[in-house]
Amino acid sequence: MLQTLYQVPEYKEELIYPAVCKMMEGLGIAQDIRPGLKVAIKPNLVMAKSPAYPVTTHPFVIKAVARWLREQGVEDIVLAESSGGLYNSEYMKNVYHVCGLRQLEPEVKLNMDFSAKTVNCPGGFSNHSFHIITPILEADYVINICKLKTHAMTGYSGGIKNLFGTIPGLEKPQMHYRWPDIQDFSRMLLELAQTVNPQLTVIDAIDAMEGNGPTGGSSHPLGLLLGARDFYTQDYFAAGLMGLDPMKIEMIRQAVEKGLAKPDEIELTGDPVPENLTPFQLPDTHKLDFTGAFPKFLQKPVAFLGGKLFKSYPQLNRELCVGCGKCAESCPAHIIKIENKKAKFRRKGCISCFCCQEMCPMKAISVKKAL
Ligand code: SF4
Ligand code: SF4
CATH class of the missing domain: 3.40.50.11440 (LarA, N-terminal domain)
Known part of the structure; x- marks a missing residue:
C-alpha cells in the first residue's frame, strides 16, 4: 500500500x-x-x-x-x-x-x-x-x-x-x-x-x-x-x-x-515522518474508560458488569450554554430539552453517543462518569 x-x-x-x-x-x-x-x-x-x-x-x-x-x-x-x-x-x-x-x-x-x-x-x-x-x-x-x-x-x-x-x-x-x-x-x-x-x-x-x-x-x-x-x-x-x-x-x-x-x-x-511528533491528548470519554486496564477477554464483561456505575454521561456547564438547541436537535434518544434558555438532560435513555457534545458550539458539554 x-x-x-x-x-x-x-x-x-x-x-x-x-x-x-x-x-x-x-x-x-x-x-x-x-x-x-x-x-x-x-x-x-x-x-x-x-x-x-x-x-x-x-x-x-x-x-x-x-x-x-x-x-x-x-x-x-x-x-x-x-x-x-x-x-x-x-x-x-x-x-x-x-x-x-x-x-x-x-x-x-x-x-x-x-x-x-x-x-x-x-x-x-x-x-x-x-x-x-x-x-x-x-x-x-x-x-x-x-x-x-x-x-x-x-x-x-x-x-x-x-x-x-x-x-x-x-x-x-x-x-x-x-x-x-x-x-x-x-x-x-x-x-x-x-x-x-x-x-x-x-x-x-x-x-x-x-x-x-x-x-x-x-x-x-x-x-x-x-x-x-x-x-x-x-x-x-x-x-x-x-x-x-x-x-x-x-x-x-x-x-x-x-x-x-x-x-x-x-x-x-x-517526506520523512517528522521526528518531533508528540502524542495527542485523548478525549475525556477515553481517559475515563478504565476497561482497557483489563485483559481483552474480560473487557466486555467488565464493561457490562460496570453497567450504569461506570457509564459516561454528558454534563452541562450552564454558564457556557446559550440555549441554542443544537444538542437537543442531534440527540438520538430525544432526552434533551431547552428550558429557560438552557439545555436540560435526562440521564435515563442516554446511550452515551456524545452527539450532543459534538454539536455544541459553546463547548458547554463535558463528560462525567456516573461513579
Ligand atoms: S448545544 Fe451547547 S450551547 Fe446549545 S443548548 Fe446545547 S449545551 Fe447549550
Ligand atoms: S450522549 Fe447521546 S443520547 Fe446522551 S444526551 Fe448526548 S446525544 Fe443524547
Missing part, C-alpha cells in the same frame, strides 16, 4: 498546491482522471466553524485538489457533505459561508441538492442498504478529504469516519441510536466505507485536533498532508502518528481483522 506524506508547515496555498501535485503524481491519480469525469469531493464539515479552528477540512486543501483536477481537464466538481445537524439549503449555506468555502466557487459547485438515495450494501450485518446523499452516488470519482482528529465516541476520526457524513442530516443520530455499542457502530462504519469506497483519501493534518474532538478539542499541528488510495491502512498509519494505538481504535481494529487495512504493507513515499 502506497502511503504519501508531505510536510506542509502552515495553511498557505503556495505550500499546499505543490504538495498536492506531488501526492497525485506519487499515487498515479492522473491515470484515473479524464475530462468529462464527474468528481465529488467529500470534506469534513461537521459544523459551521471558521477554518482558523481544526474542526473542518481547510478550504485551501480542497482548493488545491480542485485546481489539480481542473488542470487535468475536469470541470464537473461538486463539494458534497452532510454536516452534523440539518441537511437543507439554509443550514448548508451557513456551513459553506462560515467554513470559508465560498472562495471555491465557481470552479467547485457547493452542493445544493439535498436528496438522498438508497443503495444496497451486500453483506450488511443488519441493514442491507444505506441512505446516501445523491451527489456522492452520482459521482464517477469520489475524493475523501478529511481532517485528522480525536473523537469522543470512536477515539479517532480520519478517512473511514469522514464517510459518515454521506448519511443525510439527522439520520446520523438515528444510526447512533440504532447501534449504540462501539463494536456494532464501527462495523456499520466499515460497511458504509465499503459502500462509498472513495478512490482517493487525503488527510488534512496540517493542523489537527486533540482532546474532546471532533469539535470541542484543541489544536495539535502536525504540519502534514497525507494521501492514499487505501484509506483503511492510511487510518492505521495516521492514528500511529497521533501516538494512538491503532488496534485500540475499534473501527481500525476491525478493518485489520477483515483484511481491509494491511499495516504490514505500508510503503511510505514523499
Whole structure:
C-alpha cells in the first residue's frame, strides 16, 4: 500500500498546491482522471466553524485538489457533505459561508441538492442498504478529504469516519441510536466505507485536533498532508502518528481483522515522518474508560458488569450554554430539552453517543462518569 506524506508547515496555498501535485503524481491519480469525469469531493464539515479552528477540512486543501483536477481537464466538481445537524439549503449555506468555502466557487459547485438515495450494501450485518446523499452516488470519482482528529465516541476520526457524513442530516443520530455499542457502530462504519469506497483519501493534518474532538478539542499541528488510495491502512498509519494505538481504535481494529487495512504493507513515499511528533491528548470519554486496564477477554464483561456505575454521561456547564438547541436537535434518544434558555438532560435513555457534545458550539458539554 502506497502511503504519501508531505510536510506542509502552515495553511498557505503556495505550500499546499505543490504538495498536492506531488501526492497525485506519487499515487498515479492522473491515470484515473479524464475530462468529462464527474468528481465529488467529500470534506469534513461537521459544523459551521471558521477554518482558523481544526474542526473542518481547510478550504485551501480542497482548493488545491480542485485546481489539480481542473488542470487535468475536469470541470464537473461538486463539494458534497452532510454536516452534523440539518441537511437543507439554509443550514448548508451557513456551513459553506462560515467554513470559508465560498472562495471555491465557481470552479467547485457547493452542493445544493439535498436528496438522498438508497443503495444496497451486500453483506450488511443488519441493514442491507444505506441512505446516501445523491451527489456522492452520482459521482464517477469520489475524493475523501478529511481532517485528522480525536473523537469522543470512536477515539479517532480520519478517512473511514469522514464517510459518515454521506448519511443525510439527522439520520446520523438515528444510526447512533440504532447501534449504540462501539463494536456494532464501527462495523456499520466499515460497511458504509465499503459502500462509498472513495478512490482517493487525503488527510488534512496540517493542523489537527486533540482532546474532546471532533469539535470541542484543541489544536495539535502536525504540519502534514497525507494521501492514499487505501484509506483503511492510511487510518492505521495516521492514528500511529497521533501516538494512538491503532488496534485500540475499534473501527481500525476491525478493518485489520477483515483484511481491509494491511499495516504490514505500508510503503511510505514523499517526506520523512517528522521526528518531533508528540502524542495527542485523548478525549475525556477515553481517559475515563478504565476497561482497557483489563485483559481483552474480560473487557466486555467488565464493561457490562460496570453497567450504569461506570457509564459516561454528558454534563452541562450552564454558564457556557446559550440555549441554542443544537444538542437537543442531534440527540438520538430525544432526552434533551431547552428550558429557560438552557439545555436540560435526562440521564435515563442516554446511550452515551456524545452527539450532543459534538454539536455544541459553546463547548458547554463535558463528560462525567456516573461513579
Ligand atoms: S449545551 Fe451547547 S448545544 Fe446545547 S443548548 Fe447549550 S450551547 Fe446549545
Ligand atoms: S444526551 Fe448526548 S450522549 Fe446522551 S443520547 Fe443524547 S446525544 Fe447521546
